[in-house]
Amino acid sequence: MRRKLAAGNWKMNGTGDDLAMLKDLAGAHSDPGCEILICPPAPLIHRAATTLQGSAITIGGQDCHPRTTGAHTGDTSAAMLVDAGARYVITGHSERRADHGEQDADVRTKTTTALEAGLQVIVCLGESLAQREAGNTLDVIGAQLSASVPDGVTGKTVVIAYEPIWAIGTGKVPTLAQIGEVHDFIRARLKDRFGAQNGQSFRLLYGGSVKPGNAAEIFAVPNVDGALVGGASLGVADFSPIIAALLGAS
Ligand code: 13P
Numbered sequence: 255m256r257r258k259l260a261a262g263n264w265k266m267n268g269t270g271d272d273l274a275m276l277k278d279l280a281g282a283h284s285d286p287g288c289e290i291l292i293c294p295p296a297p298l299i300h301r302a303a304t305t306l307q308g309s310a311i312t313i314g315g316q317d318c319h320p321r322t323t324g325a326h327t328g329d330t331s332a333a334m335l336v337d338a339g340a341r342y343v344i345t346g347h348s349e350r351r352a353d354h355g356e357q358d359a360d361v362r363t364k365t366t367t368a369l370e371a372g373l374q375v376i377v378c379l380g381e382s383l384a385q386r387e388a389g390n391t392l393d394v395i396g397a398q399l400s401a402s403v404p405d406g407v408t409g410k411t412v413v414i415a416y417e418p419i420w421a422i423g424t425g426k427v428p429t430l431a432q433i434g435e436v437h438d439f440i441r442a443r444l445k446d447r448f449g450a451q452n453g454q455s456f457r458l459l460y461g462g463s464v465k466p467g468n469a470a471e472i473f474a475v476p477n478v479d480g481a482l483v484g485g486a487s488l489g490v491a492d493f494s495p496i497i498a499a500l501l502g503a504s
Contacts, residue, residue: 256409256455256479257289257457258288258289258457258479258500258501259289259290259291259413259457259459259479259480260288260289260291260480260481260483260496260500261290261291261292261293261314261342261415261480261481261483262291262487262488262493263293263316263347263461263482263483263487264293264295264316264487264488265316265349265484267295267488268294268298268488270301272294272298272488273298273301273302273305275488275489276292276306277305278490279292279311279490279493279494280306280309280310280311282490282494283311283494284310285310286497286501287501288480288497288500288501289312289480290310290311290312290497291311291313291341291342292306292311292312292313292314292487293314293343293344294313295316296315296338299313299315299335299338299339299340300338302339303338303340304339312341313340313341313342314335314340314342314343314344314373314374314376315330315335315338315340315344315373316343316344316347317330317343317344317345317347317364318330318331318332318335318343318364318367318368318371319332319367320360320363320367322367322371331371332364332367332368332371333371335368335371335373336371336372336373340373341373341374342373342375342376343364343368343374344376344378344415345361345364345365345368345375345376345402346361346364346365346377346378346379346398346402347378347417348378348417358397358398358401359401361377361401361402362401362402362403365377365403365412366404369407369411369412373411374412374413375411375412376413376414376415376459377402377403377412377413377414377415378415378482379395379398379402379415379417379440380395380416380417380419380422380461380462381394381395381419382420383419383420386418386420391418391432391436392436392439395436395439395440396439396443399414399440399443400443400447407448408448408452408455409444409448409452409453409454409455409456413457413458414440414444414456414457414459415458415459415460415461415482416436416440416458416460417460417461417462418462420462421461421462422461422462422463422484423463423484424462426463427462427463427464427472428462430471430474430475433460433472433475434475434476434477434478437458437460437475440477441453441456444456457479457480458478458479459478459479459480459481459482460472460478460480460481461482461484464481464483464496465486466492466495466499469481469495469496470502470503473500473502474503478503480500481496481500
């Protein structure tokens, strides 16, 4: 059985005032029956982790540097995330690929570095609208999966998030059949590469305009084990019903 995961990616949103939301969220889900993760901006990680001590909610980072230490002004290492209280990190988000020119090889190195630091890693994959319209979605996802995910990993510490770029922050969501097709494809590739048992153990998240109104139907799609939620993770009023929908999914 794969433990379901509701993950919130706050992106570059939130200051200290927003930590109150975490207390409310923790209060609403004291014994959630699934994993709940919030990835706030780096300066909030330590305070968020302290705020949530003893709660069922875990904190993660949104990125880490591929190297362990050194002259990299403005960057955050995986060990720093751990020290601040993070247990997860996101790698390969399409906004980092677009804003910072990150390539699959960078994502792979970051993932390895993060795993070595003891973090669990959510590796993000996703096609552009042009790639989907050209009929290349599965080729793109397959290539990203091969090149972004290191060899020798397991479903214990690596999670894969499918986030179509055109669905992020747009209110556009793929059809359930399109989500199912990509998730089934990722599952098959993971089994091919890592063996049937290990491949079956990776959690696969969907991300891109997940809202209270569409969460339940998305979570009912086979091989969807949770969500990576952007805008709707910023407030309890939206994120809490998404968590409830995940718990209701069989
Ligand atoms: P939205 O939920 O705001 O579309 O963002 C999705 C996302 O990019 C999560 O990482």
